[in-house]
Amino acid sequence: MTQQDLADRIGVTRQTVNAIEQAKYSPSLEVAFRIAAVFGLPLERVFQYEAKPARK
Amino acid sequence: MSFRETSAWISLASLILVFGFYFYEVGVALRAAQPDPGDFLGQYIGSVVLVVIVQVVLSIIAAIVLRKSQDVRAARDERERLIELKSNRFAFYILQIGIVLTVIAIDVGVEPFVIGNCLVLTPVVGEIVRFGGQIVYYRLGL
Numbered sequence: 571m572t573q574q575d576l577a578d579r580i581g582v583t584r585q586t587v588n589a590i591e592q593a594k595y596s597p598s599l600e601v602a603f604r605i606a607a608v609f610g611l612p613l614e615r616v617f618q619y620e621a622k623p624a625r626k
Numbered sequence: 627m628s629f630r631e632t633s634a635w636i637s638l639a640s641l642i643l644v645f646g647f648y649f650y651e652v653g654v655a656l657r658a659a660q661p662d663p664g665d666f667l668g669q670y671i672g673s674v675v676l677v678v679i680v681q682v683v684l685s686i687i688a689a690i691v692l693r694k695s696q697d698v699r700a701a702r703d704e705r706e707r708l709i710e711l712k713s714n715r716f717a718f719y720i721l722q723i724g725i726v727l728t729v730i731a732i733d734v735g736v737e738p739f740v741i742g743n744c745l746v747l748t749p750v751v752g753e754i755v756r757f758g759g760q761i762v763y764y765r766l767g768l
Contacts (some may be wrong), residue, residue: 582703585628587765594707594767 573611629698630706632688640680645750648673652743661739668748690705708768713759717752722741724748 580587580601589595590605597605604611606613627635648669655661689698702710728744736744 581695583628583700585630585697586703586705589705589767592767596768598662598704601704 575604576608578606628754628764629688629695630702631761632692633685634757634760634764636684637687638680638754638761640684641754641757642679643683644673644677644680645746649743649747656740661694663739663742664680666739666743705768707761709763712763712768713756716759717756720752721748 573591574584577584580594581604582597586595586597590597601609602613602617609616611615637668650659652666652668655666692698723746725748728748731741731744
């Protein structure tokens with residue numbers, strides 16, 4: 571599946587899919603659920619949260 | 627490069643070029659100490675019209691060049707709307723600072739020609755910051 575195919579199916583631009591892939595943009599919950607639904611996977615299989623180290 | 631980012635570059639470049647020339651002329655007139663506000667009203671209006679024309683023409687060319695890209699016709703998505711909102715916030719800060727500085731300039735008795743050009747400069751800088759902010763967010767992410 572191309573970025574454009576995914577973008578069309580979840581209702582965003584190809585650049586936004588690219589930004590999500592490169593971790594330059596965190597999508598809204600709605601878009602995250604739509605992406606998970608496209609791949610038929612639970613949300614936590616598609617997205618993982620990595621906590622940033624706390625500032626000292 | 628996406629059509630939206632291209633549009634931001636077009637807007638930024640046209641503002642810097644056209645109003646850069648305008649404020650260069652203002653600076654020359656101030657140095658000569660003989661500014662004629664009447665001349666500059668016409669030049670200001672001309673600059674605004676020129677910016678609009680340049681932006682429209684270059685945007686049409688960009689749309690033709692990037693016509694195969696889906697985002698030329700697509701509505702703004704959530705990321706693009708967020709980028710616009712965040713960039714607008716920076717521009718709003720600039721407007722607030724510019725207004726405060728202009729009021730201070732009026733209070734200390736700066737000549738009207740300079741006050742008028744502070745009022746021209748404030749939204750121009752605000753727009754430059756707005757489009758610059760959009761480009762930074764498009765490039766570096768949110």
